[in-house]
Amino acid sequence: MLFALVLPFPARTQPDLPPPLIPLPARVVWQPGTFHVDARTVILAETDTGAAMATARYVAALIGQVSSFQPDVAVHDGLRQPDNSILFSIQSRGERMHPEGYMLRVDPRRVLIRASAGAGVFHAAQTLRQLFPARFESPALQHPTRRDTVRGWDLPACMIQDAPRFAWRGLLLDCCRHFMDVEFVMRTIDLIAQLKMNRLHWHLTDDQGWRIEIQRYPALTRVGAWRTEKDGTRHGGFYTQEQIRAIVAHAAARQVTIVPEIEMPGHALAALASHPELGCTGGPYSVANDWGVFKDIFCAGKEETFTFIEHVLSEVMELFPSEYIHIGGDEAPTFHWERCVQCQARMTAEGLEDEHALQSWFIARVGRFLAEHGRRLIGWDEILEGGLPEGATVQSWRGMDGATAAVRAGQHAIVSPTSHAYFDYPVSSIDLERVYSFEPIPAGLTTIDASRILGGECNMWTEHAPQHLVDGKIFPRILAMAEVLWTPVRQREYSAFHRRVDAFYPRLDSLGIRYGFEAPAVSFDIARDSTDRRFTVRLISGQSGLRFRYIDPAAPSTPRAYDGPVHLRGRGVLRAVAEATDTARAGGTLRSDTLALSYDWHDGVDATVTLGQRFHTSYAAGGAGAVVDGLRGTDYFRDGRWQGYEDTDVEITLDLGAERMITELAAGFLQYQPAWIFMPRQVSFSVSRDGQRYTDVATIANEASDRDGHACTRDFRATTARVSARYVRLRAETIGVCPDWHPGAGGKAWIFIDEFIVR
Ligand code: ACM
Ligand code: ZN
Numbered sequence: 008m009l010f011a012l013v014l015p016f017p018a019r020t021q022p023d024l025p026p027p028l029i030p031l032p033a034r035v036v037w038q039p040g041t042f043h044v045d046a047r048t049v050i051l052a053e054t055d056t057g058a059a060m061a062t063a064r065y066v067a068a069l070i071g072q073v074s075s076f077q078p079d080v081a082v083h084d085g086l087r088q089p090d091n092s093i094l095f096s097i098q099s100r101g102e103r104m105h106p107e108g109y110m111l112r113v114d115p116r117r118v119l120i121r122a123s124a125g126a127g128v129f130h131a132a133q134t135l136r137q138l139f140p141a142r143f144e145s146p147a148l149q150h151p152t153r154r155d156t157v158r159g160w161d162l163p164a165c166m167i168q169d170a171p172r173f174a175w176r177g178l179l180l181d182c183c184r185h186f187m188d189v190e191f192v193m194r195t196i197d198l199i200a201q202l203k204m205n206r207l208h209w210h211l212t213d214d215q216g217w218r219i220e221i222q223r224y225p226a227l228t229r230v231g232a233w234r235t236e237k238d239g240t241r242h243g244g245f246y247t248q249e250q251i252r253a254i255v256a257h258a259a260a261r262q263v264t265i266v267p268e269i270e271m272p273g274h275a276l277a278a279l280a281s282h283p284e285l286g287c288t289g290g291p292y293s294v295a296n297d298w299g300v301f302k303d304i305f306c307a308g309k310e311e312t313f314t315f316i317e318h319v320l321s322e323v324m325e326l327f328p329s330e331y332i333h334i335g336g337d338e339a340p341t342f343h344w345e346r347c348v349q350c351q352a353r354m355t356a357e358g359l360e361d362e363h364a365l366q367s368w369f370i371a372r373v374g375r376f377l378a379e380h381g382r383r384l385i386g387w388d389e390i391l392e393g394g395l396p397e398g399a400t401v402q403s404w405r406g407m408d409g410a411t412a413a414v415r416a417g418q419h420a421i422v423s424p425t426s427h428a429y430f431d432y433p434v435s436s437i438d439l440e441r442v443y444s445f446e447p448i449p450a451g452l453t454t455i456d457a458s459r460i461l462g463g464e465c466n467m468w469t470e471h472a473p474q475h476l477v478d479g480k481i482f483p484r485i486l487a488m489a490e491v492l493w494t495p496v497r498q499r500e501y502s503a504f505h506r507r508v509d510a511f512y513p514r515l516d517s518l519g520i521r522y523g524f525e526a527p528a529v530s531f532d533i534a535r536d537s538t539d540r541r542f543t544v545r546l547i548s549g550q551s552g553l554r555f556r557y558i559d560p561a562a563p564s565t566p567r568a569y570d571g572p573v574h575l576r577g578r579g580v581l582r583a584v585a586e587a588t589d590t591a592r593a594g595g596t597l598r599s600d601t602l603a604l605s606y607d608w609h610d611g612v613d614a615t616v617t618l619g620q621r622f623h624t625s626y627a628a629g630g631a632g633a634v635v636d637g638l639r640g641t642d643y644f645r646d647g648r649w650q651g652y653e654d655t656d657v658e659i660t661l662d663l664g665a666e667r668m669i670t671e672l673a674a675g676f677l678q679y680q681p682a683w684i685f686m687p688r689q690v691s692f693s694v695s696r697d698g699q700r701y702t703d704v705a706t707i708a709n710e711a712s713d714r715d716g717h718a719c720t721r722d723f724r725a726t727t728a729r730v731s732a733r734y735v736r737l738r739a740e741t742i743g744v745c746p747d748w749h750p751g752a753g754g755k756a757w758i759f760i761d762e763f764i765v766r
Pocket of ligand 2: 348
């Protein structure tokens with residue numbers, strides 16, 4: 008298609024709206040007029056070596072690849088800046104500019120960029136890039152035959168002064184749960200650099216895969232980089248040291264530091280599968296093909312463990328210049344340490360009180376090794392549990408308390424709490440606005456303590472995101488995180504940000520990013536009409552620019568375009584999808600998964616509920632009435648329909664208002680053992696006429712296996728000979744604690760119920 012050649016482009020010298028800058032600079036003043044970039048424009052750097060020249064060449068190349076011309080790059084002679092030039096200048100003396108800060112002035116005659124260091128000019132170049140229209144980023148324009156279409160670009164005049172709020176602005180990319188290829192990692196670095204983010208926290212080792220070549224231990228990648236999936240297929244891959252050097256250099260050229268994470272003592276199954284001698288039991292072990300937390304971790308008693316770790320870290324330090332080396336430290340069950348002769352001997356020899364202290368000793372020992380080599384240790388907040396190792400920096404993920412404790416102890420912290428920064432969570436849990444509302448400084452800190460919060464990260468764990476789904480989880484939410492970490496807090500305002508995001512999508516489209524939704528693309532707004540015994544369902548969205556289709560249970564063969572409320576009676580499943588009205592967006596991928604609403608207007612709907620125990624406030628599902636709202640839960644335990652009870656049996660009594668004939672009693676339960684949610688051991692039903700004396704109807708034992716790691720739901724159902732009753736009661740008996748084989752063995756089990764059904 009050659010539209011661009013034959014259709015006249017409307018002349019547009021002054022944009023109607025300023026271009027959307029993300030993250031918003033600290034200070035922007037838009038001015039009248041534009042600077043025209045064309046074949047006569049020269050890109051200047053103050054000296055012919057160093058960062059200013061590198062950035063000048065980088066910007067010239069960006070322009071050249073989408074234009075009919077290639078701007079010249081030259082050294083500035085130090086005199087007055089000539090007209091029609093873009094000058095990059097680094098002045099490290101005499102100025103007190105933040106090393107990542109910059110000044111960018113665009114006037115109709117010239118563009119001037121000043122900074123005190125290479126990072127500053129690079130970030131300025133990213134702002135400059137965002138002053139070009141979205142199609143500047145278009146790969147279609149990069150095709151040789153298309154470049155002729157653009158003979159010039161207009162940049163709006165402005166004056167920008169900018170510097171980041173936080174020094175550490177990162178993305179965690181988990182390449183263990185799913186392997187990502189080198190090009191994808193490099194592209195991700197390009198993209199975060201455009202948002203002025205400067206850390207790629209590269210998660211390289213975990214239970215499901217060891218992804219970094221270590222020359223001394225070839226088995227790590229021969230064995231540990233591969234797993235056999237449940238369906239028998241193989242998944243895996245690793246980065247050679249040569250590839251890693253190339254990625255590190257690619258990142259450095261974009262002012263991004265790669266912080267490698269080598270997990271210990273937990274999340275070590277791939278390492279143990281390769282070197283079983285390093286575990287407490289000696290194995291055998293295999294690379295995990297399931298998600299979760301595993302009990303098999305490095306033995307803290309054996310000296311070989313530390314020899315291994317030191318050799319590995321030595322090669323890691325050779326490859327990664329980062330001052331910080333992340334050693335994980337999270338989710339390390341002490342189950343084997345409690346039973347291991349060598350771990351126990353270590354505790355005695357070192358005078359350690361318990362296994363938490365052993366974990367702390369482990370981390371501190373590794374921290375000393377790193378410090379001897381001029382590096383600093385960073386670990387997840389579990390490293391606080393047995394006492395914070397000297398000099399360690401804490402990454403707070405289970406809320407913000409870890410960060411608070413670390414900085415109050417005089418150490419440093421970065422923040423990436425599950426509440427705002429976990430981009431593996433669906434947008435139904437963490438939407439764009441929620442990310443934007445994130446405040447990285449925990450409440451109640453003194454100014455001095457707050458200054459030890461280095462910054463934050465968004466965490467892209469990939470259990471449920473192979474490479475092709477990663478864009479959709481990261482974008483657009485990372486736009487919010489980039490701004491949270493860069494922009495002064497007083498400039499942050501969601502509605503203005505959201506307008507910029509709307510205007511930014513064409514840029515994401517041009518960049519070929521397959522972004523996802525900002526908020527649940529479609530959800531059900533449900534009203535109950537008790538007289539008519541029907542549900543009225545509206546399809547709603549947290550995002551504009553979408554349309555819905557649905558499958559009406561009454562006419563299931565044809566999806567219909569949604570144009571108003573749907574009425575539902577009886578039982579069934581309503582299914583709906585949302586898609587962008589502009590179907591070209593996000594490369595045609597902006598389409599939601601199918602959302603299902605399972606409903607059942609049974610005779611207990613809207614009965615009066617008396618609960619024998621309290622549900623957990625985190626899983627209230629809207630309160631007591633949730634168990635008689637006629638709406639069924641999905642297999643996702645956070646879907647808002649499941650009511651959760653921790654460490655207790657569940658007793659629920661319904662008052663049906665009047666005596667009636669009953670032929671069936673049932674209740675729905677969810678099991679998802681990775682989250683410690685189990686089926687009840689058994690469920691018994693009883694009925695009463697007066698609410699005093701109850702007659703047992705039936706007791707139904709659980710038949711579902713508790714070992715399956717997948718979520719499953721089950722109705723415990725009792726059909727009765729016709730009995731007459733006004734009150735019905737269920738009792739669900741908890742299994743008590745997680746079974747011995749379970750990673751959470753001994754921990755309090757949960758019961759999740761969605762509905763108490765009466766017919
Ligand atoms: C983590 O999410 N386990 C750090
Ligand atoms: Zn041991």
